[in-house]
Every structure is written in C-alpha cells, then in structure tokens.
Amino acid sequence: MTAAQIPPQGSAAGSPGAEQDVEARVIPPAAVARLTLYLRALNVLLAEGTERVSSEELAEGCGVSSTNVRKDLSYLGSYGTRGVGYEVQYLSRRISKALGLTQEWRVAIVGAGNLGRALARYAGFENRGFDVVALLDADQMVIGQEVGWLRVSDVLDLEAVLHRTRANMVVLALPAGAAQTMCDRVIEAGVHSILSFAPVMLQVPEHVNLRKVDMATELQILAYHAQRLPEPGATSA
Amino acid sequence: MTAAQIPPQGSAAGSPGAEQDVEARVIPPAAVARLTLYLRALNVLLAEGTERVSSEELAEGCGVSSTNVRKDLSYLGSYGTRGVGYEVQYLSRRISKALGLTQEWRVAIVGAGNLGRALARYAGFENRGFDVVALLDADQMVIGQEVGWLRVSDVLDLEAVLHRTRANMVVLALPAGAAQTMCDRVIEAGVHSILSFAPVMLQVPEHVNLRKVDMATELQILAYHAQRLPEPGATSA
DNA sequence: CTCTGTGAATACTTTCACAGCG
DNA sequence: CGCTGTGAAAGTATTCACAGAG
Incomplete structure (x- = not known):
C-alpha cells in the first residue's frame, strides 16, 4: 500500500436545524x-x-x-x-x-501501454459501477487501435475527449516522466479524482483527490517483512 | 498522508516482542x-x-x-x-x-493475462531490485508465448518452476475464481511473500505475507471522496 | 542560526467489554 | 441466549515543541 493523502476534510459544519444525517456523516x-x-x-x-x-x-x-x-x-x-x-x-x-456508487462514474484511462490496456479490459471496473469511457495515448502507433470496445484517442485531444465523454475520474497509466504534465492537464480540464499508477509523487492542488498505486512499492514492503522473518527453507546469508 | 490506504495486513501480527539490535528494530x-x-x-x-x-x-x-x-x-x-x-x-x-533490498528478490508472476503481461514487462520492477524470473498461465494458447524476455510456463508446472527459478516472491495476476487455489499451491511450494491483484480475499496461514492491490477498490475510495466534495470553488487560502 | 532528533501531546484506529434488542 | 451497537480502553500514527549538534 502506498500512501494516500486525503486532507482531513472534516470541518463540515452541519446545517442548522434538524439535519443530523447519518447520510452526511464523515466516515473515517x-x-x-x-x-x-x-x-x-x-x-x-x-x-x-x-x-x-x-x-x-x-x-x-x-x-x-x-x-x-x-x-x-x-x-x-x-x-x-x-x-x-x-x-x-x-x-x-x-x-x-x-460510497457514492449510485451515481455514474465515467473513467478515462490516460496511457495505453501494457498497463493501460490491461486496465481498459479489466472487467472488474465495469462490474463494480465504473464505466471506462476513454483510453488515450501519445504514441501515433497506438492511437486508433481498438482495445476492448474502445478506440485509443490522441492524448493531444485530452480536454476534448474528457469533455465529450463527461469523464469524472481519470486513471494515469503513464511512465514517470509524463505523469506530472498529464496530471496537470487533467486537473485543468476539471477532473479532480485521479488514480495514478505512475511511480512518481505527483503534486496536486488541495482540492484534488489523488490516490496512488505503485507495484514496486508493494514488493518493497513485502521484502521488508520477508527479510525480518526467519523463514524455514529460504536460504539467506 | 493518511495511513488508510489498503488496510495494513499480511504482516506478522502481534509477534512476541523480541527486542533485538538497534539495527534490527521493528519499523512501524x-x-x-x-x-x-x-x-x-x-x-x-x-x-x-x-x-x-x-x-x-x-x-x-x-x-x-x-x-x-x-x-x-x-x-x-x-x-x-x-x-x-x-x-x-x-x-x-x-x-x-x-527494507531488505540488498538481497536478491526473484519474482514469479502467476497469470499471463493482460495484467500479468503488463507486470512482466514493467520496467519498474527490474529498476528497483526485483527480478521477474517466471511468468505462468493455465491457458494452452498463452503457454509458450514470449512476453518480454520470458516464455510463459504452464501453471501445471508451478512447483517445478518456482523451485528451478528459486523464486521467493509471487505476484498473483489471476481472476477471482482461480486465485485461492493458486495461492495455496504457491504457499505449499514454499513461497511466503505474495502480492495479489485478484479481487478476492485470500485466506492464508499466519506466517504468510500477503498484500493486496485491488484497482476497483481504489476507484471506490476515490468515489467516496469525490461524492462528498462540493463543487470545486474558490475556498482555498 | 539552521536543520536534525526526539519526548510529549494530539489524533486516529482497533479492540474490549458489555448494554440491549429480538 | 445470540448478535448488534457503542462507550471506554488500548494501541498506533502524526504533529508539536524544543533541545542540541554543526
């Protein structure tokens, strides 16, 4: 697990009057x-x-x-x-x-490399209320290809595509070098919920919701624990 | 940074506090x-x-x-x-x-679907001290294919492959239905550090180190926060 | 004076213990 | 009784405040 930075949003001063809604209570x-x-x-x-x-x-x-x-x-x-x-x-x-899953969530995936394509075809999204509405890439060789039921769009058209598809979430499946720039453009285009797979720390404004998944980080955490346990069978120095 | 990403687990629960060297102190x-x-x-x-x-x-x-x-x-x-x-x-x-990254970590990826292949080619692993030594699948159409510099092995030979490659970590990139069975076999074969991308809760013995990444879960957490935020306005400092 | 290192205070999570509904 | 719901206690994590090395 990586880390999250969701700033303590918890100053929601309740509306005056009879609304002590369970609905609106902040969940840890x-x-x-x-x-x-x-x-x-x-x-x-x-x-x-x-x-x-x-x-x-x-x-x-x-x-x-x-x-x-x-x-x-x-x-x-x-x-x-x-x-x-x-x-x-x-x-x-x-x-x-x-969890807010009754509304429609439309996800655009930026980056159609191995991971982006895998995500675009990942049935788990559809099954759980997320609609993948766009897949974008910068590589001319990849743009126009069909992946699942989507056609890869040109990332140059990012803003237009996000607007047209009314995407309200973005998944960044990009190499480290491209991630910050694309992240900035996504935010500028009005999408404020971002899941990043890029192995870099992205800088985002306060109001943006960013989560990060880094697979190497996960392995490193495993390594830490594995190394601490004297494991039968494992050879160590 | 909230510590509330994926619930920290898999790690050895309350071990009897054997206080070792200052060097070997347990890190939270x-x-x-x-x-x-x-x-x-x-x-x-x-x-x-x-x-x-x-x-x-x-x-x-x-x-x-x-x-x-x-x-x-x-x-x-x-x-x-x-x-x-x-x-x-x-x-x-x-x-x-x-973190224990000075020793060699050899990772076998079980499942050569979209995600498994993406992971096998993910440069981030190699760059950070993890050597992907095997890629396995059950599908005859996929077995034998070359992915990156690896050839897909038959998952029937799991135990032999793990042994031959001396893999000491496994990544499960499998559909929900196959995950538990494969997980059991991996553990039985002596690998006790597992990173699972399968969207199911795997049952593992105490001593096994399991971490889970679920992409739909991440989106759901984003959805919760997105849904709670009012329209992006100018309420900053 | 600057920036590290750390006890003490605060905030957050989990677990315990048990009250109370069915 | 059995199982939920919840204050109170225990355990972690983060932040504060400041001592102290360079």
Missing part, C-alpha cells in the same frame, strides 16, 4: 477502505442467494475482526437485526450509497 | 510504506547528482511532513547532519538495507 478513511471489502463480499453472497449474514461471517470473509465490521457499519447507521445479523441485499445497497 | 508499518517513497525520491536525486537533501526537501517530494520524514528516518538510526541535511547516497543505501 480506514473504515471507507474496509467498506469496499464488505461490499465485494456482500455482492458475492448476493450472487449466491444468501439473504442474511452476521458480522462474524462478513469479518471472516474479509480478513477483519467482527468488532471492526460492526463499528464500521455503525458509521452508516444501524441496519442489523440483533440476534440475527444483516440483510445482505439491503446492506449492499446501503454501502453502495454511502 | 506506516513508516515502512513511506520509506519506500523516500527511497524512490532519493534515487531520483542520486541520478541527478544531488549530494545532500534536507528533511524538508525530501518531505516535499514525497507529500509528507518533514517531521514525519525525520521521525521515520530516526527508526534507522541517526544519519543526518544537523544544520545540513542527509547525504543522498548514504541514506539511499541505508534505507535499501533496512
């Missing part, structure tokens, strides 16, 4: 990350036709403690039935709503 | 994640020929506070010069050593 970042796991597990249960689930079962399927599950769910309000558990379908909907 | 997980960022930044500086860097500069380049940088570096011991800063090359080496 750690809980948000886990809610996505619960959602995934719930949707599997839903597909299997399971109707109810306990915090213990859900916890087991997500590698979390059951207390943690209950605490996280309590941020959404109380929707379980004591002595019984949670209704799968209802809870799934409730989490989707809390 | 949040710090380990940031050390990889510092290392990346330092290696850029190194390539540029910069010799010294202050915690403030390093912090800026990594999106972290300078206090945080100094605290993290203090886990490795004190290597800065007061009034001056840190020596880039020395610090880079020191962090590499602490």
Whole structure:
C-alpha cells in the first residue's frame, strides 16, 4: 500500500436545524477502505442467494475482526437485526450509497501501454459501477487501435475527449516522466479524482483527490517483512 | 498522508516482542510504506547528482511532513547532519538495507493475462531490485508465448518452476475464481511473500505475507471522496 | 542560526467489554 | 441466549515543541 493523502476534510459544519444525517456523516478513511471489502463480499453472497449474514461471517470473509465490521457499519447507521445479523441485499445497497456508487462514474484511462490496456479490459471496473469511457495515448502507433470496445484517442485531444465523454475520474497509466504534465492537464480540464499508477509523487492542488498505486512499492514492503522473518527453507546469508 | 490506504495486513501480527539490535528494530508499518517513497525520491536525486537533501526537501517530494520524514528516518538510526541535511547516497543505501533490498528478490508472476503481461514487462520492477524470473498461465494458447524476455510456463508446472527459478516472491495476476487455489499451491511450494491483484480475499496461514492491490477498490475510495466534495470553488487560502 | 532528533501531546484506529434488542 | 451497537480502553500514527549538534 502506498500512501494516500486525503486532507482531513472534516470541518463540515452541519446545517442548522434538524439535519443530523447519518447520510452526511464523515466516515473515517480506514473504515471507507474496509467498506469496499464488505461490499465485494456482500455482492458475492448476493450472487449466491444468501439473504442474511452476521458480522462474524462478513469479518471472516474479509480478513477483519467482527468488532471492526460492526463499528464500521455503525458509521452508516444501524441496519442489523440483533440476534440475527444483516440483510445482505439491503446492506449492499446501503454501502453502495454511502460510497457514492449510485451515481455514474465515467473513467478515462490516460496511457495505453501494457498497463493501460490491461486496465481498459479489466472487467472488474465495469462490474463494480465504473464505466471506462476513454483510453488515450501519445504514441501515433497506438492511437486508433481498438482495445476492448474502445478506440485509443490522441492524448493531444485530452480536454476534448474528457469533455465529450463527461469523464469524472481519470486513471494515469503513464511512465514517470509524463505523469506530472498529464496530471496537470487533467486537473485543468476539471477532473479532480485521479488514480495514478505512475511511480512518481505527483503534486496536486488541495482540492484534488489523488490516490496512488505503485507495484514496486508493494514488493518493497513485502521484502521488508520477508527479510525480518526467519523463514524455514529460504536460504539467506 | 493518511495511513488508510489498503488496510495494513499480511504482516506478522502481534509477534512476541523480541527486542533485538538497534539495527534490527521493528519499523512501524506506516513508516515502512513511506520509506519506500523516500527511497524512490532519493534515487531520483542520486541520478541527478544531488549530494545532500534536507528533511524538508525530501518531505516535499514525497507529500509528507518533514517531521514525519525525520521521525521515520530516526527508526534507522541517526544519519543526518544537523544544520545540513542527509547525504543522498548514504541514506539511499541505508534505507535499501533496512527494507531488505540488498538481497536478491526473484519474482514469479502467476497469470499471463493482460495484467500479468503488463507486470512482466514493467520496467519498474527490474529498476528497483526485483527480478521477474517466471511468468505462468493455465491457458494452452498463452503457454509458450514470449512476453518480454520470458516464455510463459504452464501453471501445471508451478512447483517445478518456482523451485528451478528459486523464486521467493509471487505476484498473483489471476481472476477471482482461480486465485485461492493458486495461492495455496504457491504457499505449499514454499513461497511466503505474495502480492495479489485478484479481487478476492485470500485466506492464508499466519506466517504468510500477503498484500493486496485491488484497482476497483481504489476507484471506490476515490468515489467516496469525490461524492462528498462540493463543487470545486474558490475556498482555498 | 539552521536543520536534525526526539519526548510529549494530539489524533486516529482497533479492540474490549458489555448494554440491549429480538 | 445470540448478535448488534457503542462507550471506554488500548494501541498506533502524526504533529508539536524544543533541545542540541554543526
């Protein structure tokens, strides 16, 4: 895991009056990350036709403690039935709503190299409410190619493409050198939610939401732990 | 930087606190994640020929506070010069050593679909001390193909390939359905450091080090934050 | 004077313990 | 009883404030 920098957005002074909405309450970042796991597990249960689930079962399927599950769910309000558990379908909907997945998210992928193409064809996006609406690249050899059901656009037309497709999220699948420039253009074009796979630290204004995934970083973290454990079978100096 | 990306796990949970050398002190997980960022930044500086860097500069380049940088570096011991800063090359080496990157890491990628192939060709691994030694798949159409400088092996031979290549890390780039079975085989074959891109929760024994990257999860977290923000306006300083 | 290193304070997360609904 | 919901306690992480080396 890499790191996130979502500035503490938490000064939302409530509206005066009768609105102590559970809906609008800020959910701790750690809980948000886990809610996505619960959602995934719930949707599997839903597909299997399971109707109810306990915090213990859900916890087991997500590698979390059951207390943690209950605490996280309590941020959404109380929707379980004591002595019984949670209704799968209802809870799934409730989490989707809390995460903002009821609205349409249109994702443009910038960079049609190996990773960009892999992402464009990744079924997991479509399945979970994200619509990949554009794939862009700078390489003339790649522009115009069909990848999945998309045609690669010229990144020179970035602004036009983002506007036309009404993209509201961007995934940067670019080499380190190109990432900052493209990131700036994306933000300038009005997209403020960005997921970057580029192995560089991108500088973005306060209001922009940037998440980073760096695969080498993940391996390095694994290396740290592996190296600390005296492992049977592994040869080390 | 929120520590709330993907929930830190896989790491050995509460081991009995066997306090070792000052050198071998346990580094907090949040710090380990940031050390990889510092290392990346330092290696850029190194390539540029910069010799010294202050915690403030390093912090800026990594999106972290300078206090945080100094605290993290203090886990490795004190290597800065007061009034001056840190020596880039020395610090880079020191962090590499602490992260266990001085030994050779040989990575086998299981799954040669879009993502697996993208990863196999990802230069970022080689550049940062990880040697991709094998790429495996179950699909007869794919087995034998050349991807980068590798030939795709049959996943039926997983154990033999892992043994022959002496792989000590595995990346799972598989669909959800195949992941758990393959994960079990990998562990059985003696590899205990696994990075999974499969969108499922894998069950692994205590001693196994598992990290997960799920791209849809990342987008969902972005969606949560995006949905909470009012229209981008001029509410800055 | 500058910039590191670090105890102390604050903020955030997780776990515990148990009240209370069904 | 069983399982949820939640304050309070324990454990981590980050920031503050400042001592101290160069």
